[in-house]
Amino acid sequence: MISGKEIAHEAARRVLARSKGAQGRSFELVAESVFHERERLMRNPHGRASEADRAFVEGIARQLGAIGADGLLEDIVRRYAHEIEGRFDPKVYGFATRVLPLGLTALLNGTRARDALFRVPELRSLSDRVSISGETAPLARLARLGTLVFTPTHVSNLDSLLFGYTIFRMGLPPVAYGAGLNLFESRTLGYFMHHLGAYSVDRSKTDPLYRAVLKEYATVLLERGEHGLFFPGGTRSRSFAVESKLKKGLLGTTLAAYRNNLVAGRAKPKVFVVPVTCSYPLVLEGYSLAEEYLLRAGREKYIPHDDDGSDNARFWLSFFEKLLALDAEVHVRFGAALDPFGNRVDADGTSRDPRGRPIDPAGYLEQRGRITEDPTRDQAYTEILEREIVRAYHRDNIAMPTWLLAFAALEQHRRGREGHDVFRLLRELVRGTRLPIEPVRALFNEALDELKLLEGAERVALSDELRGDKSAAFDRAIACFATWHKDPVLRVKDSWLIVGEPSLLYYYRNRLEGLGLLSAPSLLPAEVQ
Amino acid sequence: MSGPFDAPIAVLGAGNWGTVLAHLAAQSGHEVRLWSRDAAQTHEINTTRRNSRAIASLEIDPRVRGESDLGAAVDGAAMVVVVIPAQAFREVARKLGDVLDPRQIVLHATKGLELRSHRRMSEVLEEETCARQVGVLSGPNIAAEIAEGLPAGTVVTSRFPHVVKAGKQVFTSGRFMVFGASDVVGVELCGALKNVVAIAAGIASGMHIGENAMALLVTRGLAEITALASAMGARPGTLAGLAGAGDLMVTCRSQHSRNHRVGEALAKGETLERAVARLGMVAEGVTTSIAARELAIEHGIECPVLDSVHRILHEGVAPTDALEALLRMRAGRDVAWA
Numbered sequence: 001m002i003s004g005k006e007i008a009h010e011a012a013r014r015v016l017a018r019s020k021g022a023q024g025r026s027f028e029l030v031a032e033s034v035f036h037e038r039e040r041l042m043r044n045p046h047g048r049a050s051e052a053d054r055a056f057v058e059g060i061a062r063q064l065g066a067i068g069a070d071g072l073l074e075d076i077v078r079r080y081a082h083e084i085e086g087r088f089d090p091k092v093y094g095f096a097t098r099v100l101p102l103g104l105t106a107l108l109n110g111t112r113a114r115d116a117l118f119r120v121p122e123l124r125s126l127s128d129r130v131s132i133s134g135e136t137a138p139l140a141r142l143a144r145l146g147t148l149v150f151t152p153t154h155v156s157n158l159d160s161l162l163f164g165y166t167i168f169r170m171g172l173p174p175v176a177y178g179a180g181l182n183l184f185e186s187r188t189l190g191y192f193m194h195h196l197g198a199y200s201v202d203r204s205k206t207d208p209l210y211r212a213v214l215k216e217y218a219t220v221l222l223e224r225g226e227h228g229l230f231f232p233g234g235t236r237s238r239s240f241a242v243e244s245k246l247k248k249g250l251l252g253t254t255l256a257a258y259r260n261n262l263v264a265g266r267a268k269p270k271v272f273v274v275p276v277t278c279s280y281p282l283v284l285e286g287y288s289l290a291e292e293y294l295l296r297a298g299r300e301k302y303i304p305h306d307d308d309g310s311d312n313a314r315f316w317l318s319f320f321e322k323l324l325a326l327d328a329e330v331h332v333r334f335g336a337a338l339d340p341f342g343n344r345v346d347a348d349g350t351s352r353d354p355r356g357r358p359i360d361p362a363g364y365l366e367q368r369g370r371i372t373e374d375p376t377r378d379q380a381y382t383e384i385l386e387r388e389i390v391r392a393y394h395r396d397n398i399a400m401p402t403w404l405l406a407f408a409a410l411e412q413h414r415r416g417r418e419g420h421d422v423f424r425l426l427r428e429l430v431r432g433t434r435l436p437i438e439p440v441r442a443l444f445n446e447a448l449d450e451l452k453l454l455e456g457a458e459r460v461a462l463s464d465e466l467r468g469d470k471s472a473a474f475d476r477a478i479a480c481f482a483t484w485h486k487d488p489v490l491r492v493k494d495s496w497l498i499v500g501e502p503s504l505l506y507y508y509r510n511r512l513e514g515l516g517l518l519s520a521p522s523l524l525p526a527e528v529q
Numbered sequence: 530m531s532g533p534f535d536a537p538i539a540v541l542g543a544g545n546w547g548t549v550l551a552h553l554a555a556q557s558g559h560e561v562r563l564w565s566r567d568a569a570q571t572h573e574i575n576t577t578r579r580n581s582r583a584i585a586s587l588e589i590d591p592r593v594r595g596e597s598d599l600g601a602a603v604d605g606a607a608m609v610v611v612v613i614p615a616q617a618f619r620e621v622a623r624k625l626g627d628v629l630d631p632r633q634i635v636l637h638a639t640k641g642l643e644l645r646s647h648r649r650m651s652e653v654l655e656e657e658t659c660a661r662q663v664g665v666l667s668g669p670n671i672a673a674e675i676a677e678g679l680p681a682g683t684v685v686t687s688r689f690p691h692v693v694k695a696g697k698q699v700f701t702s703g704r705f706m707v708f709g710a711s712d713v714v715g716v717e718l719c720g721a722l723k724n725v726v727a728i729a730a731g732i733a734s735g736m737h738i739g740e741n742a743m744a745l746l747v748t749r750g751l752a753e754i755t756a757l758a759s760a761m762g763a764r765p766g767t768l769a770g771l772a773g774a775g776d777l778m779v780t781c782r783s784q785h786s787r788n789h790r791v792g793e794a795l796a797k798g799e800t801l802e803r804a805v806a807r808l809g810m811v812a813e814g815v816t817t818s819i820a821a822r823e824l825a826i827e828h829g830i831e832c833p834v835l836d837s838v839h840r841i842l843h844e845g846v847a848p849t850d851a852l853e854a855l856l857r858m859r860a861g862r863d864v865a866w867a
Contacts (some may be wrong), residue, residue, distance in 0.1 A: 099671055341631075341661055353659035355626055363631030368535075377662075380688045384661060 004199065007224065008085035011216035012077045015209070029209060034061045036207035044204055072211075080213040080328055086176065086199035092517045111388035132166055134334035134396060139274065142337055143173055145349035146270030149220050149254050150175060152332075153243060153277045153393055154231040154379035163229060163278065166332045176221050177229035178214070203235075210238055215249055222257035222271055223264075232389065238293035240283065241510040241524055242393050249370060252382040252393050255340035259275050259378070262362055262371045272345050273385065275335035275392035279463070281328045281400045282484045283408075283507075290507035294426070297525045328480060331463065335392035340389035341381050395458045399512060401465050401477035402489075405509035408443035409435055409497060411520050426502050431487065434496040445470050447517045454515055537562055540697060541594070544810070545584040545672040546638060547612035552676070553591035554610075554699050557797040563593050571595025573702030587676040594792045600628045607635040608695060610666070611654070614811040615641025615721075619653050622817035626658035634692050636685065637838035638666040640720030640811035649717040664692040666700070667720040667772045669779035671786070675705065682706035682846035684772040685818055686716040698841060707816055708771055715767030720833070723777045724788045724814030725821050729838050730781035731792020746782050746834060746855075752863070753832040757821070760828040788814035795841060796848050818842055833858055 021030055037057045041050055056079065060072050077429055142148060152163055160177065167175065176203035199217060204212070222228055230250050233243035254271045261269030283289070336344045338362045343351040351361045364381060365371045413434050448470055454460045465473050481489040487500030489508065499505060506523070513524055540551040543565035551563040565571050569659055574580050574595035578588050596602040603609055603625065613621045618639055629635070635658070637650045648656070668683030675681050685696030685707055693709040701707045726801050729750055733743050755768040758783050767773055780786040791812045794804035805812060822839045825832040840846040 004566050117690050343659065353626060355623065357626060358658070359631055359659040362632060374691065376690045380690075381661060383688060 004085035007217060007220045008081035010220045011213055012081035014216050015077050015212050016074055018341060020070060026073045030060065030064055030069045030072045030076065033209050034064065039171045040204055040206060047204070058442045073488050076209060077213055080210050080354055081217065082201050083177045084214055084217050123444065129329050130162065130166065131329045131331045132170065133331065134335045136170060136334050138173055138337065139170070139334065141347055142272050142345070142349055143227060145266050146272055147225050147257065148272050148274055150229045150274050150276050151221065151232045151389055152238050154233045155240060155278065156236060156280065159278050161329060162332060163276065173227055175229040178218065184422050193258050207377060215253055218250065219253040219256045219260070222253060222259050224267065227466055236289060238289045238296070238428050239510045239524060240289070240507045241513045248379060248382045248386060251385055255378050255381055258340050259365050259371060259373060262365065265314065270349055272337040272349070273340060273389070274337050275389045277333045277396040277398065279331040279398040280402060280410065281402045286504055286507055287485060287501060290503040292440055295505055322338040331398040332459070333396040333398060335396050338385065338388055340385055342384040380414055394460060396461055397511065398461045398463050399466055400463050401473045402480050403508050403511045404447055404451070404466065405444055405477035405490065407475065407512045407517060408440050408447055410505055410509045411443055412440045414520065421468060423505065426506060429499060429502040431502070433499040435499065437492065437495050437497050441474055441495055443518060444474055448473070450517050459513060533605040534559060534699070534859055536605055538608050538610065539564060539602045539606040539611060540610045541602065541625065542612035543574070543580055543583060544612060545669065546741045548580045548587065548849045549672045549676050550584050550588065550610055550612060550638060550700065551593045551669040552587060552590050553705060555592035557699060559592065559699060561593045562596045562598050562602040568597040571597045583678055584672060586673065599624055601620045606633060608636060608699060611635065611637040612637065612842060613639060615639055615643060615650065615813055616816060618650055619643065619657060622653050622657035629658045629660060631659050631661065633660070634658040634664070634695055636664045636666050636696055640667060640724060641817050642721045644816055647820050647824055651712070651713055659754045659766065662689050662692050663687060664689070664696055665716050666696060667716050667776065669771065669775045671779060671783055673785055678704055682708060682711050682771055684716055684770065686710035686713050688713060710767065712759050712767045714761065714774040715758060715763030718761060718763050719768060719773040719776060721775060721813070721817050722754040722758065722821055723780055725781035725835050725838050726754065726777060726820045727786055727788035728814045728818065729834050731789035732796045733839065734789070735793035735796025736848060736852065738852070747777065750834040751777055753834055755828045757825055757828060757832060758760055760830055761824065787812040791815060801842055805822060815842060839855060
């Protein structure tokens, strides 16, 4: 296992070599860095390590002009690399995985381990609730033939836990991943995060130099055969809609690592990208995400309600307990492995064209017989990879009864209000609004029939609950909605469905957006789709 | 070899446009292999420098070699240019997939959409081959004029800038300007959908309804294809460029345009079957009109001109009745962004 220090050193060396190569650019880069860091510190004056950061930035600013910019540039880049670097300790991993799922759960969510330990018996049974499916068989072999990069959908802070638990259960090797700085805040948690292969990502940093070091760090990790985990959506999907745009910078590291491996003549140069979907019937922090999304999308058009506190990560234990009591399943589905150009890869690590013919992907990078680096070309390849991952996300998005009921209920409300935008629709859908149950049920059944056809066209997948009796699936959704959120999203009273939290109704229906169900128009505002 | 590429260029499809493109690439100094499945045709090219069935007037550059073996045509080529009618495109693309290498650049110069699937030709290439470095060549290009050496321009588009550059290098000459673009969806949809408007223009021309009416029909047609293409992901500005308005102008006016000729024949009372048979070549607009109608419905775009062409071609409506119905429609906004 390569040390984080070594990887950070190499990442910094590359960024510096590239920056210094551009004649006279050092001054400009340092000045730009100071500008971005000052802006960040003004935006967030009391953040983690902000005092030390401020002292460093002002020190750089004072020296700029007095001494050569090359040295300052080196100081900045090396500091960033050091901040990012993670370590992996097999002993720590062994310890953590022995107490899974609660171990990682506690670590990743900042809950005190002692709280978690009291609940071991209940949480053990979590393993029965995680359904693992899809193209899992070739993964162990591919992990030996090259470097795996898992790229899951992202809706909840529980995703990294769920995923870590999933690969542990499958017997796959651990993965390195970039985790938000907040997870490093506590000393104990930070210690574990570092030793479990996580490297830190500070999303508040806008300095292009920081981004360059981060990208290079991820690239070097992959080159050295460290399996990786990226959430290519960049952040949790606030709307709950399946991601349709991914962060190409991070995705592009897969191609960069493959290309660098070919040039260096490494024995196992291949990088395999594995799309993964995580599907939950309910989302732990659904309410706060939905509110945040509507606020951002609607600005003054959306008036938020009081927070009910369900976004607090400390509630995760009770969240799981309730899911367990309900016998609900969380699904993790693996798509077919892809090469960095979006071609499918077989169990032997060979890339295949759409008709299954073997191809040598190195050819995509050749010009006049040599492997070349061409950023615009490589970005275009990464766009193709993005498209293929997004297709896999939709194909393997396992539709849940809750989503379908939310879709049908909101559609019932929308009909008769043609032309209203989503904000107006939600303003007219206050808590306690009554929707007639039978028309909603009819829409639910109709949309379910459509979903079945769409599954045949590989545009969505169905959970087992949606394959059985329609009426049972409908009741299941009602029961599920009563489980977690403060007010049931929908509950039955006589022949009516009573709306609990409208933003949640909207949130859950969005997971089925883009399929054209019930000929309903898109309810995602265009600028934030 | 004096062209920018050391390796040969392969052109698949020895119709009039494929032959002219092969000739242009050869004139810029490249060794060119012109593939046709018809061995007699390639034999004629190699022995007489003529392709009498497609474009008899052109004396084909000696650097063009006719080739009836697809593998031999594609092997080692730096660029493969596919110029096959839209409805036969997938079949050839699938065979191409057997012999194509990831290193190779693939351009296509086919203006049409696949029936039923509504796929653009670049999508068909990506579904049938390992090609990633794909580009499109499209514009106001009457093959016969270019063969005569008359000046013209075209557009090469790709998401890969080096593919655009390669297309420019291979086809640019003193009489042929090649412009670059990056809107693949827009250029492909322009090339396909304008053929349907060209049929409408041909019908108007055959009915002698005057230049004002012609302008009315063609610009309304352009507004419709702009709305439809934009809904499908094209950048609206592309429609105003060479591959959009430029191609529409030539195809709606020129007697060389096959689609225009089909429209004219229909206006004079000929049946579709007879008009197409007399043409002896594929008029892409006839089949594209079906795809265009289905797409307009799918995307919820009102397209009365495209719809009228469909009704005339495939529902047996008389051109005069379709025109009357068009004129009775409510006149809404001129263009969506006005």
